[in-house]
Amino acid sequence: MTSGHPRRIAIIGAGLIGSALAGHLILADNRVIIGARRPEAFTPPDYQQEDIDYQVRTIEEAIDQAEVAILAIPNAAVASFADRYRDRLAGAVIIDPSNPFLWHDGGVMTIKDLGGKTSGTVTAELFPKSSVARAFSHQLAETLWLRGRREPGKNAIGYAADDNRAAAITADIITQTGFVPIPVGTLAQSAPIDPGGALFPGLLGIFTPQGMRTTLENGPFTL
Numbered sequence: 001m002t003s004g005h006p007r008r009i010a011i012i013g014a015g016l017i018g019s020a021l022a023g024h025l026i027l028a029d030n031r032v033i034i035g036a037r038r039p040e041a042f043t044p045p046d047y048q049q050e051d052i053d054y055q056v057r058t059i060e061e062a063i064d065q066a067e068v069a070i071l072a073i074p075n076a077a078v079a080s081f082a083d084r085y086r087d088r089l090a091g092a093v094i095i096d097p098s099n100p101f102l103w104h105d106g107g108v109m110t111i112k113d114l115g116g117k118t119s120g121t122v123t124a125e126l127f128p129k130s131s132v133a134r135a136f137s138h139q140l141a142e143t144l145w146l147r148g149r150r151e152p153g154k155n156a157i158g159y160a161a162d163d164n165r166a167a168a169i170t171a172d173i174i175t176q177t178g179f180v181p182i183p184v185g186t187l188a189q190s191a192p193i194d195p196g197g198a199l200f201p202g203l204l205g206i207f208t209p210q211g212m213r214t215t216l217e218n219g220p221f222t223l
């Protein structure tokens, strides 16, 4: 599904969420370069075996001239990525799907304490010369790919941004993945799409546009 004009998009990270986003955005005719530490190791997941010409390069090549950069890397890696590349991404829109999870021994996962801030706010503070948006954080990669391909326009993804340009571009990119973009508010208001938020996956992990709007207005369904 194509909307808006083709964009030069860098996807940082060649894992599950990076692959799903790259596939959708290539099929929507954007110029997408996946930036990876080991570009030669890239393989799309089994459920994503369509004939797609993925361009996988170094991170430096991916972000060069990028209008949009998507941080498909562990949240714990975002600060060091920012230290290294924030100046080169000045003026770009940065979309952050990364979730502040902490992994412990035995495979136990907890949510990092951000001191009352949203994850998007923390990321925006790391990129003061860019426009940061938060999106795709609450959609599982496999569902993002399969539902976006099989039922475009049926399900919703929430997003947040602090300026109109980042919001418009992010909404357009969500549309290109086959989902309906639903604004959640500013980055400071983006707790619903952070871990533990009302739109974060429970058993279903997927919302219709109306279901998402209703949940945002009324909170999650409880008995």
Ligand SMILES: NC(=O)c1ccc[n+]([C@@H]2O[C@H](COP(=O)([O-])OP(=O)(O)OC[C@H]3O[C@@H](n4cnc5c(N)ncnc54)[C@H](OP(=O)(O)O)[C@@H]3O)[C@@H](O)[C@H]2O)c1
Residues within 6 Å of the ligand: 012, 013, 014, 015, 016, 017, 018, 036, 037, 038, 071, 072, 073, 074, 075, 077, 080, 081, 097, 098, 099, 100, 136, 137, 138, 139, 140, 141, 142
């Ligand atoms: N998977 C999902 O369903 C899903 C859904 C929503 C949001 N997210 C979020 O999306 C992010 C990525 O998740 P994922 O499931 O795609 O993870 P993944 O499959 O493990 O892929 C992570 C990618 O990040 C790269 N990476 C790790 N540390 C890096 C660093 N310091 N600098 C540059 N690249 C680095 C890895 O490269 P190497 O191979 O070189 O280590 C790998 O390509 C996470 O923050 C996650 O919370 C995931």
